[in-house]
Amino acid sequence: MTKYLISFPGEAMVVPVEEFEAVVAASHAVIDEAKAAGVYGFGGGIDEDISPVLVAGDGTVTEGTYPGHKVPNGGYTVLELPSREAALEWAAKIAVACRCSQELRQFHYDPAS
Numbered sequence: 001m002t003k004y005l006i007s008f009p010g011e012a013m014v015v016p017v018e019e020f021e022a023v024v025a026a027s028h029a030v031i032d033e034a035k036a037a038g039v040y041g042f043g044g045g046i047d048e049d050i051s052p053v054l055v056a057g058d059g060t061v062t063e064g065t066y067p068g069h070k071v072p073n074g075g076y077t078v079l080e081l082p083s084r085e086a087a088l089e090w091a092a093k094i095a096v097a098c099r100c101s102q103e104l105r106q107f108h109y110d111p112a113s
Contacts (some may be wrong), residue, residue, distance in 0.1 A: 013098055013099065045076075
């Protein structure tokens with residue numbers, strides 16, 4: 001099976017404060033469904049209150065990210081699915097739950113992972 005990344009940037013999710021808990025419940029329900037189906041890999045939201053750092057091979061830590069690279073934020077889910085069509089279906093479920101469009105990306109096959 002192939003692993004897929006389903007994600008959205010933080011600024012895409014515009015939800016009125018009074019509806020936020022409903023969105024959380026809906027998104028957790030989709031994740032619970034993916035877990036029950038045996039396709040869930042992992043997921044979560046990037047903590048935007050913690051700045052990214054670059055870590056070099058010698059252990060040197062530099063504040064920030066690669067020059068010119070946009071800092072990733074938002075929510076991410078990795079599912080392992082039998083087809084792109086199945087991935088599109090799950091991305092649509094997550095889009096409904098989160099109330100914003102989802103980006104779908106496919107990982108290269110790696111027999112070691």
